[in-house]
Amino acid sequence: MAPKEKILRQPMPEQEPKVRARNFEEVPFGYSKETAMKEASRCLQCKKPKCREGCPVEVLIPDFIGKIAEGDFAAAARILKDKNSLPAVCGRVCPQESQCEVKCVVGKKEEPVAIGRLERFAADWERNEGGVTIPPIAAKTGKKVAVIGAGPAGLTVAGDLIKKGHEVTVFEALHKPGGVLIYGIPEFRLPKAIVQAEVDYLSSLGVRFVMNSVIGKIRSVHELMEEDGYDAVFVGSGAGLPNFMKIPGENLNGVYSANEYLTRNNLMKAYLFPGHDTPIARGKRVAVLGGGNVAMDAARTALRLGADASMIVYRRSHDEMPARAEESHHAEEEGVIFHLLTNPVELVGDEDGKVRAMKCVKMRLGEPDASGRRKPEVIPGSEFELEVDTVVVAIGNSPNPLIPATTSEIHTSKWGTIIADEATGKTTMEGVYAGGDVVTGAATVILAMGAGRKAADAIDKYLKGA
Numbered sequence: 001m002a003p004k005e006k007i008l009r010q011p012m013p014e015q016e017p018k019v020r021a022r023n024f025e026e027v028p029f030g031y032s033k034e035t036a037m038k039e040a041s042r043c044l045q046c047k048k049p050k051c052r053e054g055c056p057v058e059v060l061i062p063d064f065i066g067k068i069a070e071g072d073f074a075a076a077a078r079i080l081k082d083k084n085s086l087p088a089v090c091g092r093v094c095p096q097e098s099q100c101e102v103k104c105v106v107g108k109k110e111e112p113v114a115i116g117r118l119e120r121f122a123a124d125w126e127r128n129e130g131g132v133t134i135p136p137i138a139a140k141t142g143k144k145v146a147v148i149g150a151g152p153a154g155l156t157v158a159g160d161l162i163k164k165g166h167e168v169t170v171f172e173a174l175h176k177p178g179g180v181l182i183y184g185i186p187e188f189r190l191p192k193a194i195v196q197a198e199v200d201y202l203s204s205l206g207v208r209f210v211m212n213s214v215i216g217k218i219r220s221v222h223e224l225m226e227e228d229g230y231d232a233v234f235v236g237s238g239a240g241l242p243n244f245m246k247i248p249g250e251n252l253n254g255v256y257s258a259n260e261y262l263t264r265n266n267l268m269k270a271y272l273f274p275g276h277d278t279p280i281a282r283g284k285r286v287a288v289l290g291g292g293n294v295a296m297d298a299a300r301t302a303l304r305l306g307a308d309a310s311m312i313v314y315r316r317s318h319d320e321m322p323a324r325a326e327e328s329h330h331a332e333e334e335g336v337i338f339h340l341l342t343n344p345v346e347l348v349g350d351e352d353g354k355v356r357a358m359k360c361v362k363m364r365l366g367e368p369d370a371s372g373r374r375k376p377e378v379i380p381g382s383e384f385e386l387e388v389d390t391v392v393v394a395i396g397n398s399p400n401p402l403i404p405a406t407t408s409e410i411h412t413s414k415w416g417t418i419i420a421d422e423a424t425g426k427t428t429m430e431g432v433y434a435g436g437d438v439v440t441g442a443a444t445v446i447l448a449m450g451a452g453r454k455a456a457d458a459i460d461k462y463l464k465g466a
């Protein structure tokens with residue numbers, strides 16, 4: 001008998017780097033049914049699945065993969081949705097390589113099962129071919145909940161509470177729901193239509209969305225509870241306040257925060273020029289400061305907006321870069337130039353007040369700092385100038401202070417994050433819960449969703465007086 005053919009991890013077909021670097025269409029095409037079933041057949045269906053331990057929302061990973069292997073994609077999607085209300089999003093942007101896949105036992109000898117790609121496949125199949133099923137909804141409880149912010153944390157809370165029979169209204173500052181999924185992560189990584197489909201699904205369950213509503217300005221948390229009759233409030237307002245380098249020249253024209261740069265491009269659709277005439281610098285030499293996912297998104301966006309040179313400037317080395325390996329790899333393939341162990345010290349302007357160069361120093365790595373990463377030190381006498389016409393600062397975000405500033409009972413940490421119980425999201429104000437980036441500081445989609453789920457359970461108990 002011929003030996004059984006060994007099945008290797010199935011590659012994800014994707015656009016050619018040179019082609020995709022100049023368009024905004026999604027980079028990977030996704031698995032076909034056949035490839036998905038082949039990849040799913042690599043799963044050993046472990047009795048004690050390690051992969052599940054790595055998933056912050058405890059998706060029943062072997063169960064959904066088993067259904068894909070059998071060709072029952074509808075059942076796979078149902079199992080996924082049971083724990084994860086945004087599987088098409090998570091299948092695209094979750095750091096699977098450091099969560100579920102890193103724990104997969106297949107990965108000990110060969111490449112782990114492609115759990116994220118299979119998640120994406122099942123979710124896409126349901127959206128495109130399967131038809132979305134409406135879950136059972138509990139009888140109305142007569143209780144009203146206000147959710148502040150329509151990012152992954154807020155959307156998860158809204159979905160969970162509406163299913164438990166409560167009336168849910170989501171207030172969102174921007175004109176579109178989705179949070180970072182819509183204004184931050186670019187179309188080529190997460191098509192907006194997918195986020196919109198998830199929001200439409202929540203609307204179909206009865207969630208009410210009120211856009212262009214900055215809580216803390218139009219209504220305070222107090223007014224929501226005391227005058228508008230909300231029995232509980234969830235704060236999921238994220239971490240949308242950009243950090244800056246605090247170096248000379250950051251106020252020059254042509255210098256953006258990554259938030260502004262990506263929002264103009266994604267949410268205000270600058271990438272659809274001339275259909276949308278949103279002003280944005282279409283720089284020829286763009287430097288992006290930082291080494292995380294946000295920096296990669298900005299650098300790849302700059303290429304697509306027509307830059308001749310899009311550069312990442314990061315003070316540590318490749319190994320310490322916080323971006324997902326897939327993101328930095330995609331950026332490199334597309335031609336983004338990496339200036340590693342390099343730190344800007346000053347931005348230099350021309351006579352019109354527009355940035356024209358960046359003074360930088362070279363760095364070397366010393367002992368680990370408090371975060372455990374090796375601390376960068378300046379190499380004396382290493383200063384040099386980099387010619388640039390656009391600079392995007394992507395060195396992290398802090399929570400927006402508006403809600404705590406207008407609600408004295410909600411206490412914050414020294415970093416401005418809202419203090420909330422890790423297990424329940426309960427804040428220092430009665431009836432008010434919080435979760436996601438506003439509590440943890442800038443983190444991940446799945447952690448925001450996990451926090452949303454815990455808070456929804458706690459709010460449900462609170463409303464039922466348990």
Ligand SMILES: Cc1cc2nc3c(=O)[nH]c(=O)nc-3n(C[C@H](O)[C@H](O)[C@H](O)COP(=O)(O)OP(=O)(O)OC[C@H]3O[C@@H](n4cnc5c(N)ncnc54)[C@H](O)[C@@H]3O)c2cc1C
Pocket residue numbers: 093094095148149150151152153154171172173174178179180181184185213214215216236237238239240262293294297400402403435436437438442443444445446448
């Ligand atoms: C460019 C970029 C790329 C990223 N890439 C990844 C990735 O690949 N994988 C990953 O897992 N994570 C990624 N992240 C992080 C991830 O997106 C966040 O951790 C996640 O979105 C946090 O969810 P959230 O619901 O807490 O907040 P957000 O997504 O920030 O949503 C908060 C919402 O609240 C609204 N809001 C704020 N204040 C108010 C107010 N006062 N009233 C009403 N509404 C308000 C905001 O407008 C926003 O829509 C990325 C982040 C960025 C910026």
Ligand code: SF4
Pocket residue numbers: 042043044045046049050051052061062065103104105106113115
């Ligand atoms: S650990 Fe890997 S092989 Fe085992 S159930 Fe999870 S995905 Fe399948």
